[in-house]
Amino acid sequence: MSSKYTIGVDYGTESGRAVLVRLSDGAEIAEHVTPYRHIVIDETLPGSGMKLEHDWALQHPRDYIEVLEQSVPEVMKASGIDPAEVIGLGIDFTACTMLPIDEAGQPLCFDPAYADQPHSWVKLWKHHAAQDEANVINEIAAQRGEAFLSRYGGKISSEWMLAKSWQILNEAPEIYAIADKFVEATDWVVSQMTGQLVRNSCTAGYKSVWHKAEGYPDKEFLKALDPRLEELAETKWRGEVLPLGTKAGELTADMAARMGLAAGTAIAVGNVDAHAAVPAVGVVAPGKLVMAMGTSICHMLLGSEEKQVEGMCGVVEDGIIPGYYGYEAGQSAVGDIFAWYVDEAVPAYVLDAAKQEGVHVHEWLEKRASELKVGESGVLALDWWNGNRSVLVDTDLTGVFVGLTLLTKPQEIYRALLEATAFGTRKIVEAFHNNGVEVNELYACGGLPQKNRLLMQIYADVTNREIKIAASKQTPALGAAMFGAVAAGAASGGYDSIVDAAEKMARVREETFKPIPEHVAVYDKLYAEYNGLHDYFGRGANDVMKRLKAIKEEASGERGE
Ligand SMILES: Nc1ncnc2c1ncn2[C@@H]1O[C@H](COP(=O)(O)OP(=O)(O)O)[C@@H](O)[C@H]1O
Numbered sequence: 001m002s003s004k005y006t007i008g009v010d011y012g013t014e015s016g017r018a019v020l021v022r023l024s025d026g027a028e029i030a031e032h033v034t035p036y037r038h039i040v041i042d043e044t045l046p047g048s049g050m051k052l053e054h055d056w057a058l059q060h061p062r063d064y065i066e067v068l069e070q071s072v073p074e075v076m077k078a079s080g081i082d083p084a085e086v087i088g089l090g091i092d093f094t095a096c097t098m099l100p101i102d103e104a105g106q107p108l109c110f111d112p113a114y115a116d117q118p119h120s121w122v123k124l125w126k127h128h129a130a131q132d133e134a135n136v137i138n139e140i141a142a143q144r145g146e147a148f149l150s151r152y153g154g155k156i157s158s159e160w161m162l163a164k165s166w167q168i169l170n171e172a173p174e175i176y177a178i179a180d181k182f183v184e185a186t187d188w189v190v191s192q193m194t195g196q197l198v199r200n201s202c203t204a205g206y207k208s209v210w211h212k213a214e215g216y217p218d219k220e221f222l223k224a225l226d227p228r229l230e231e232l233a234e235t236k237w238r239g240e241v242l243p244l245g246t247k248a249g250e251l252t253a254d255m256a257a258r259m260g261l262a263a264g265t266a267i268a269v270g271n272v273d274a275h276a277a278v279p280a281v282g283v284v285a286p287g288k289l290v291m292a293m294g295t296s297i298c299h300m301l302l303g304s305e306e307k308q309v310e311g312m313c314g315v316v317e318d319g320i321i322p323g324y325y326g327y328e329a330g331q332s333a334v335g336d337i338f339a340w341y342v343d344e345a346v347p348a349y350v351l352d353a354a355k356q357e358g359v360h361v362h363e364w365l366e367k368r369a370s371e372l373k374v375g376e377s378g379v380l381a382l383d384w385w386n387g388n389r390s391v392l393v394d395t396d397l398t399g400v401f402v403g404l405t406l407l408t409k410p411q412e413i414y415r416a417l418l419e420a421t422a423f424g425t426r427k428i429v430e431a432f433h434n435n436g437v438e439v440n441e442l443y444a445c446g447g448l449p450q451k452n453r454l455l456m457q458i459y460a461d462v463t464n465r466e467i468k469i470a471a472s473k474q475t476p477a478l479g480a481a482m483f484g485a486v487a488a489g490a491a492s493g494g495y496d497s498i499v500d501a502a503e504k505m506a507r508v509r510e511e512t513f514k515p516i517p518e519h520v521a522v523y524d525k526l527y528a529e530y531n532g533l534h535d536y537f538g539r540g541a542n543d544v545m546k547r548l549k550a551i552k553e554e555a556s557g558e559r560g561e
């Protein structure tokens, strides 16, 4: 019997990649990356050259289609597989990455009449220009005691659908009026393959404040924000929300020809990058926290009940794996903090030594830092270089070092930064575990577990939990491919559930990182000190970070006088 295959397409911030996967064992047969032609549009609008304001981040929807037209045929060519053997395809995306579309499902920015209006383009997840709207959403939701706030750790983000939709209404009412719908890019790309638009429970739940039983926020709340938003959910956000793993439709003949696949191939509903990674490491049950570790960390966890956990990004029924409540939390900088140190603060002698040894500065520092005993340096840091996303949810918090002396070495500072991010993760683990959402094991995927062994050992020691590492380097794409196999179903040679798909296709490395008891004991003491600093600086006992920010803004003339 011939093998069957599935394709996962992972849409990142700067590029998209297709991975062709064998259904029987999850083997990754071929992959291809297509960088987005327009990458991130944050300075001037394509065509008109209109200058964008600060904090804007747009994308070109055509770039997403190009990934399908280039990377999918490339993986087919590289593998030599017959298109008839590819039975399903799934995609995952950054989120909330949203766009306004017309009645025919076309992006408004494709229409020459609207192409010069920035609000007609795709707003990327990191478009942060809707903060004013987010602040009012949070204020009014808190005043009205809206129940949904507790499902999002008390805060609705400026990155999400409501703030972005409202920004369009405030700044470009003509675009708001003409738009037939606002959709997640993941749902739009799926609609371009199938010819019909359906929404998915993951982005709807985490990014559009949708609840399986209660739906979107009610009209009274939306009206309290702005009377013009009263009908938002029934109009611009309308459309069926389907659980992950559902078949969104079948590949149209036109798209099949452009992608080099067979018409009728099953296409799964869209998904989010970090969330797609969870089944790809084999996690389909509660108790196992998955960390997507790179520039930042997304923490994902399943639970059997809906619990309130301080500072989580969100809890969504069916949001990660159907049948479970999916919890998400995060640290807004991790690899980026280490990058800051390496790029901005390492002495010249370290740069020279690394060059001489022919290793990257990170590797040089990792090697020297791993020669230190736990606690030996006497240096402790708080990991708030990009604010705190969980559990304090406060972007105005900043970094701290304690214990520096004239003898402090660069490797001691580097190690303190690795440890600070591990303490931040322990805080999140404990927030879940102590509120009835068990965390017994950790799984890691993303770039960092491949790059820094000391970091992984520190995470195991600080959290006192074993850490399993993803075998795949393309974990989100593998997860998306698995959902493609589920959309196809067992009758077509795929799988009937993501649990079945994970059993056959997901893999972790044999080697794990286990806590070392002597390290755990010292880290318990250091974590107690971290906790003390965390609460002192983060919970209002000393708002020095906020006062410094105010002084800084005053000094740089940014404060309204
Ligand atoms: N050896 C290393 N040790 C620790 N951090 C590293 C190392 N090499 C690179 N980094 C950091 O890892 C991050 C990139 O992680 P990666 O998962 O590849 O990217 P992304 O989060 O963009 O997907 C950067 O912030 C970089 O500074």
Ligand SMILES: O=C(CO)[C@H](O)[C@H](O)COP(=O)(O)O
Pocket: 012, 013, 093, 094, 095, 096, 125, 206, 272, 273, 274, 298
């Ligand atoms: O909000 C998110 C997931 O909920 C991600 O941060 C966003 O999708 C971008 O991810 P990445 O930096 O890995 O591309």
